[in-house]
Amino acid sequence: MHRAPLPFTHDVVLIGGGHTHALVLRRWGMRPLPGARLTLINPGPTAAYSGMLPGHVAGHYDRDILEIDLIRLARFADARLILGAADHIDLAQRVVLIKGHPPVSFDRCSVDVGITSDMPDLPGFADHGVPAKPLGPFAASWSAFVAQGGGDAVVIGAGVAGAELAVAMAYRLQSEQQHGKVSLIDNATALSEATAGARHQMLSQMRKLNIDLIENAAIAQVASDHIELADGRRIPSRFTTGTASAFAFPWIAQSGLDLHEGFICVDDRLRSSDPAVFAVGDCAHMRATPRPKAGVYAVRQAPVLYHNIVASLTDRRLRRYRPQADYLKLMSMGRKAAVAQRFGLTLSGPLMWRWKDRIDRKFIEKFRNLPQMPASELPALHTIGLRETLGDQPLCGGCGAKVGRAALRDALAPHAGTLREDITPLPGDDAALLHVGGARMVLTSDHLRAFSNDPVVMTRIAAIHALGDIWAMGGTPQAATATIILPRLSPDLQRRTLSEITATAHQTLRAAGAEIVGGHTTMGDELTIGFTITGLCDRDPITLAGAQAGDALILTKPLGTGVLMAAEMAGQSKGRWIAAALAHMTRPQADAAQVLADAHAMTDVTGFGLAGHLLGICEASGLAAHLQLDAIPLLAGAPELAGAGIRSTLFPQNRALTPDLPEGGRADLLFDPQTAGGLLAAVAPNQADILVAALRDLGHDAARVGFLTDGPPRITLDPD
Structure with missing residues (x-):
């Protein structure tokens, strides 16, 4: 019997990626609380470890070694990570406000944002x-x-x-x-x-x-x-x-919590004046046992905070936090030497550095070598081929979870054509041209299986992904309906999640000129978001079939989202790579489509990869294509991950579309399924460089990546 995932009933929100919260995330990944949905809010994808900062400044450590990868840690904890800075807690409404993001509701909240050493009163x-x-x-x-x-x-x-x-x-x-x-x-x-x-x-x-x-x-x-x-x-x-000052962030003063010199007062259970809000690390003031701002206290608060959050949601007794009276202080001396002091004693020299280095590395390794949680075993009795069909990696989200082009074509082929005179199928395109009165309208539909636990990010990406077909055909987005499958949630969490999704969908689609006019919601095992969109065309739509021999090929976004998301799901990517990929996926293409309005043929590069979608242009236009591999823009981290053999689950089917192309290295990214990918346009060769410059001026990582010639539909690489 299939057992559905347990529903979420409460929201736990961690504000800030400080040392305490990082350790809580690690504990949560090893022992999550069933029914609790965990969210981390932090301005960036990493958090710097303070103990190794002097060593980094001195040149002993690379930047990477002192950073905790919060995206990887959040994936381990099955938490959503919101990349943004909190700027208010509304205690009455139980929400956290973040610039550019819908309010985030909480049932329990913890603050670990550290301090700032800014000096606003010092002129200049x-x-x-x-x-x-x-x-x-x-x-x-x-x-x-x-x-x-x-x-x-x-x-x-x-x-x-x-x-x-x-x-x-x-x-x-x-x-x-x-x-x-x-x-x-x-x-x-x-x-x-x-x-x-x-x-x-x-x-x-x-x-x-x-x-x-x-x-x-x-x-x-x-x-x-x-x-x-x-x-x-x-x-x-x-x-x-x-370093002369240690100030709390200004927004804390407006929270309504009891403060001491701007810092959140907490009791010996780490609770603030509001029992639903905890505070730890440097932003907290321990009312009963005041201590200086030092990371050692934050580290030892982690097991108590984890226990008390869980206890508060399970009606159990909270634990007291008892800070140590003194602690070992290790000061770097620039070179690989350190001064150690405790209980009034002082030691110094290279040995103290090695001691400090060992302590620091041991701490940071906790987040690099995360425990491997055992995978579910197949039942002893199962059908032939089940293991091979299941594969050896998790099912990808986004376009990596889609059905391959060959299977889709075979399923649709018997139903090609239309009995209606007011519908014109567009061969090879994921859309059709509708004739409504004297107007021309294009219609498309798309949906994505979530690869992020943040419904706001997924909604924005799903909307831009669906809009890609409209932009690629030269249409102006008009109206949309939404199809949303929510994971099992309590009624309160359903309301919260739908509020975030609908607010984001309205904002994203309105920015593109479209309105949501309705939709449908159901409950399922996981989050899936899709949109059906209409667009108006004031002239004939741009299709796959209009390309001409000699046309130059322009790509408006770099490749690599499929391999990056696959690596992120497996905990093998870097947070900054994922943050950059998400930024590209949430980048609209309306202005790029306007620049390319006179393209002879155009498509958006999505699930079938660059090679698969370019082959669609070749087949519809009866041409051959040549790609210049080194000219194709790639997302940061994508070449390294592809070189390590990481693949999206749709990769093999995309690779089979063009078996004559070489395999390995950068070439493998030609078959990488893209989510909310760029536009691929065939344009007049004498206009290509002008168009690329215009796209780059708008902030797109556009490039001229190849050209089309006479010949049977096929793709070759680097013909020069």
């Missing part, structure tokens, strides 16, 4: 300074500064964090033989919170690195190339950062 810092926190933007800015040749730099704030950054920056500039002096400025005494021994070691290292330590000095303003002190001195600086 907002324009010319780089806060040390959040860590991700700081690391990116520092890498860009070093890549451009470095120069003078200033760190404002001579506490432990500022001292670590200063010695790391000075070491990096000197090791790469870049000119520039590092200055460390504080309005009080440097390293006042460190032990005498640790302070002595760090000050000695600063002198060795020729760092200019300026104590008891007030700053008047920050300029683009210097810092002006209150006494009139000017300190040269092309890169100015600050």
Whole structure:
């Protein structure tokens, strides 16, 4: 008997990808709470680990090693990840507000957004300074500064964090033989919170690195190339950062929660003044046991937060969090040495660095080597061929889950043609031309099996994917109906999910000039979203059959969504690759279609891959095509994943369409099924470069990828 997935009944929302939430996601992946739908909200696809930041600044670690891949972690936890910054919690409505995203409802919420070291009251810092926190933007800015040749730099704030950054920056500039002096400025005494021994070691290292330590000095303003002190001195600086402040993000002040100096007050169960809202990490203030802002507390809060979220939804007793009285402090010294202090004792040298490096690597490896959850075994008794049909990888979503072109053609062939005079089939196109009075109308329909747990992302992609046929035929989108299959949800979660889907669908389709006029919903095992769309044509539609010998071929989006989504489902992709792919899939093509309005033939590249859809143009127009493989744009990560042998489930059927084409390397991406892919247009050769330039000016990664010639319908590569 088939057992349907258990329905979701409650929403758990984690705001911020801090260390505590990252560890909670890992625990959730190993032991999820049935009935709870987990959501993570974070501005980007990764979160930087603070413990390794000084080592990265000094050049000991690549950027990748200090980042926690939240997309991969969310997939492991079966959580949806919303890439956006929360800017308000509405406690009355129980929703989180995110710019550019419908409100996200919650039954339980936790906040782990860290702090900012921005200095809004220091003149010029907002324009010319780089806060040390959040860590991700700081690391990116520092890498860009070093890549451009470095120069003078200033760190404002001579506490432990500022001292670590200063010695790391000075070491990096000197090791790469870049000119520039590092200055460390504080309005009080440097390293006042460190032990005498640790302070002595760090000050000695600063002198060795020729760092200019300026104590008891007030700053008047920050300029683009210097810092002006209150006494009139000017300190040269092309890169100015600050660690002197630790502010809560401003939106927290408007939350209505009890605060202490802007930070969310929590009890010993990590609950805020609203029992449905927890807070952890640096953005929280432990009312009963105040502690300094340090990552060690955030790490130890994770098991308590996980337990208490689960307990609050299962009517069980919450656990107390008891922070340790002291903890091991390890400070980087620029070179591969460190200072360790605890209980008033101080040790320093390369051995302490190796100790710190081991601790940091052990922590970050928790997110790189995620536990392998056992796959469901086939029953002992099953039909011949079941294992082969099932395959050795999960069924892809998006266009990777579609039926192959050959099977579809065979199924439709017996029913070709029409008995109605007001319908004109468009050979090879996924649409038809309707004659309504004196108007010409094109009609198309498409739907996608979800590959993202975020219904907003899936709705936007599904709408743009369905609109692709209208744009490819030169039509203006007019009206749409939606078909939505929801996974099993409680009535409250049905309402929440449908609200997000309909809000996104209306926004996306209205931006394209169309209106949703109705739809249909059902419940099923998984989320599926589709649209049937009509479009108006003020002239004959662009079809596959109009291409001419000599035409140039233009592609408006890079390839690779199929292999990237397949890798993401298997936990083998990088978060930043997936974030970039999603950005391409949610990029509308209306303006590109206008640029290509005079194309002789055009199609959107979707499930059958570039080779399959180009073959459709060749067959309909009676021409041969030549592709220049190196000219075809590819999404970041797609060549690496294809080279590693990762394939979408539709790949074999797409590959069989053009067996004469070579196999392996970049060529395999010709058969990769695309979701919300680009337009492929056949245009007059003397207009191709002009059109590509116009598309690039609009922000499309367009390219001239080949041409058409006389000959039997076939595709060859790199004829020159």
